[in-house]
Amino acid sequence: MVIFRCSEGTAISTTVNRNTKSRTKTAAGAAACVAAAYLLVCYFLIPELWIFHDSRRMADSSKMVTSTEQDIPGDPINVGLVGTKEQLIRAFAAAKWDPADKITLRSSVEIGLSVVLDRPDLDAPVSGLLFDGRKQDLAFEKPVGRSAAERHHVRFWMTTSLESNGRPLWLGAASFDRGVGVSHDTGEITHHIGPDLDADRDLVIGDLEKAGQVSSTFERAGIGETKTGRNGGGDPYFTDGQVHIGVLKD
Numbered sequence: 001m002v003i004f005r006c007s008e009g010t011a012i013s014t015t016v017n018r019n020t021k022s023r024t025k026t027a028a029g030a031a032a033c034v035a036a037a038y039l040l041v042c043y044f045l046i047p048e049l050w051i052f053h054d055s056r057r058m059a060d061s062s063k064m065v066t067s068t069e070q071d072i073p074g075d076p077i078n079v080g081l082v083g084t085k086e087q088l089i090r091a092f093a094a095a096k097w098d099p100a101d102k103i104t105l106r107s108s109v110e111i112g113l114s115v116v117l118d119r120p121d122l123d124a125p126v127s128g129l130l131f132d133g134r135k136q137d138l139a140f141e142k143p144v145g146r147s148a149a150e151r152h153h154v155r156f157w158m159t160t161s162l163e164s165n166g167r168p169l170w171l172g173a174a175s176f177d178r179g180v181g182v183s184h185d186t187g188e189i190t191h192h193i194g195p196d197l198d199a200d201r202d203l204v205i206g207d208l209e210k211a212g213q214v215s216s217t218f219e220r221a222g223i224g225e226t227k228t229g230r231n232g233g234g235d236p237y238f239t240d241g242q243v244h245i246g247v248l249k250d
Contacts, residue, residue: 064076064077064171064221064222064223064243065077065223066129066130066131066155066173066232067129067130067131067232068127068129068130068232069128069130070232072232073230073231073232074129074130074173074231074232075129075155075173075175075193075197075231075232075237076173076197076222076223076229076237076239076241077131077171077172077173077222077223077243078172078173078174078197078198078200078201078222078239078242078243078244079154079171079172079173079174079201079204079205079243079244079245079246080169080170080171080172080220080243080244080245080246081156081169081170081172081208081245081246081247081248082163082167082168082169082170082245082246082247082248083167083168083170083247083248084167084168085137085138085158087167087248087249087250088138088156088170088248089138090213091208091211091213091214091248092140092208094208094211094212094213095207095208095210095211095213096142096207096211097140097141097142097152097154097207098140098141098142098143099138099139099140100124100125100126100139100140100141100153101124101125124141124151126139126141126153126155127190129155129173129232131157131171131173132157132159134157136155136156136157137156137157137158137170138155138156138170139153139154139155139156140153140154140156141153141154142203142207144176149177149179150176150177150178150179151176151177152174152175152176152177152200152203152204153174153175153176153177154172154173154174154175154200154204155172155173156170156171156172157170157171157172158170159171163247165250167248167250169245171243172204174197174200174201174203174204175193175194175197175200175231175237176193176194176196176199176200177192177193177194178192178193178194179192190232190233192233192235193231193233193235193237194237195235195236195237195238196237196238197229197237197238197239198238198239198240201239201244202244205217205244205246208246208248209246212249213246213248213249214246214247214248214249215247215248215249215250216246216247217244217245217246217247218245218247219242219243219244219245220242220243220245221241221242221243222239222241222242222243223239223241224241225239225240225241226238226239226241
């Protein structure tokens with residue numbers, strides 16, 4: 001028969017280790033509960049309450065306004081292009097705008113690290129907005145500074161309208177991300193946009209013109225002039241309400 005003897009010090013050390021592990025598990029469980037509560041409240045409960053409380057804003061929204069996946073009015077349509085998908089991609093490459101990645105776990109982690117560590121992420125994803133019942137077909141961005149916290153960006157949806165030479169009309173929403181924060185409406189983590197939407201609309205068309213990609217431009221009516229607009233994150237904006245459209249060189 002073999003007898004194992006443990007010193008008093010060893011027994012105390014074992015007890016301390018067990019208590020430390022127990023406290024760690026308790027803290028981890030509490031953190032998980034807080035995170036779950038945050039996700040439930042900000043991403044599910046508050047959007048539903050917002051829809052119930054502010055349904056008039058949704059009813060008053062023009063057809064030229066995008067919406068979030070929770071049906072909250074988003075950025076207005078303020079820019080357009082006439083051309084094929086390949087022509088759009090080549091045009092923005094010539095203008096030194098980068099295509100935005102799709103939202104995946106990896107791209108979400110990369111943009112998070114870009115913001116926290118202040119390092120570049122040239123193809124950082126943009127959140128999905130809906131127009132005519134579907135998410136954007138293409139998105140492009142132009143970085144400002146080192147990280148993805150600040151950037152010019154534009155989303156495009158291909159429409160069924162055919163313009164010059166039978167090419168499709170793409171309608172887009174251009175805005176400037178001025179920093180990362182939480183939504184004023186729901187508390188979700190998001191980018192906050194700058195209020196002057198016309199400036200970014202003009203930047204998109206201007207950069208494409210400087211790169212020699214646009215043959216002509218024209219305007220169409222958008223949402224109309226407003227100084228009291230708010231997007232899906234609750235950020236205020238103003239615009240003259242016109243859609244500037246560029247015809248890409250054939």
